[in-house]
Amino acid sequence: MAAVIEVDALTKEFSRPDVRPGRFAGTRSLFTRARKVTRAVDGISFRIDAGELIGFLGPNGAGKSTTIKMLTGILVPTSGTVTVAGQVPWRDRRQNARTIGAVFGQRTQLWYDLPLRDSFGIIRDLYGMDAATYRTRLGEFTELLGLDEFIDTPVRSLSLGQRMRGDLVAAMLYAPPILYLDEPTVGLDVVAKGKIREFVAEINTRRGTTVVLTTHDMDDVERLCRRVIIIDHGVLLYEGDLESLKARYVTTRDIVVHATEFDLTSVASPFAEVLTAGPAKATLRFAPATTSTPKVVHDLTSRYPITDLSVLEPDLEDVIRQLYTERRTG
C-alpha cells in the first residue's frame, strides 16, 4: 500500500509573551522580550496508507488537534515535513481542500440558519458537482444516516446527533479521498453513535476513503480501527496494530467458568491461577505468553463438567493507561 499521509519529525511550538505575576505584572511584557514556548508537537513521524481507518489517540493536551491542524493546512509547522496525497497542506490549500473532508465534533461547519438541504446545495456549487452525482450521493448518504426526518430543519434547531450526521454528509459530499474526524461521537447517545460508526465503516470499506479518527471513546476504536497512533506530550508513543498493542501490554488473561451440577469451589489447574471460586462460578488467570487459551480451556473442560466458559477480552482503556504510565515513569 502507498502512504497517503507522511509525517516526518513534525514539530509545532506556540510562543506567547511570558507575563509574570509581580508588582509590574501588567507592564512587564511591554519591556522584556521573554516569551514562553509550548512545544505542542515534538518531532513525531508516522505514515498512513491509502484506505486505512486509523485511530489517532492521546490524553487531553497530547497534541492531537495541533497535529490534525497541520495535516489539514490550518497551522504551519515550526519544523519537520507533512505530505498529504503528495501535497504540502498549508502551501497547497486550495488543492488540499478538495483532497480532504473534516468534521470537528465540537463545532459545525454548516450554515446555522439554513436547513441541511440548503447547506448541501451550497457545497455542491462550491465544489462544482454535477447534478446527477450530487443526487446519487446525497440519496445514498441520506439513507445510510437516516437524514430524511430532519433534512429540511434549520441547523440551529437540530440535536447534536442530527447535526453531527449533517456535518459528516457535508464533509463527504464531494468524495474527498481523506477524511479527518475529530471526536465525532462525543456527547452522542448510543443510537447516534452507532449510526455514525456504521457510516464511517461504510465509506472506508466501500469507497476506500482514508479515515483519521481522533477519539477518547475506546468503543469507537475497538469497533473501527485496526491500527492506531498514540501520542502524549507531543511525542509518539505507539504506531501499529491494536492487537499487537494489546498483546504487548496484556500479560494475563482471565477465564470465567460456570457449572450447574458440580461444585467449583475447589477448582484448580496447572496452567492457571484461581482468582475466585464459588459453587457455580470460578475465575482463573493465565499468562498467554506461556500458555495458550485452548490449552487452559481443554484442561478445564476435560476435568470438570463445565456448562459455560468465557475468556475476558483485555480492556483497551487499561492497555492505554498502562502505556501512558510506563512512559511517564520510565
Ligand SMILES: Nc1ncnc2c1ncn2[C@@H]1O[C@H](COP(=O)(O)OP(=O)(O)OP(=O)(O)O)[C@@H](O)[C@H]1O
Ligand atoms: N494556539 C495555542 N497557543 C498556545 N498553546 C497552545 C495552542 N494550541 C494548543 N496549545 C497547547 O498545545 C498543547 C497540545 O494541545 P492540543 O489541543 O493539540 O491537544 P489535544 O491532544 O488535541 O487535546 P484534547 O484531547 O484536550 O483536545 C496543549 O498544552 C495546549 O495547551
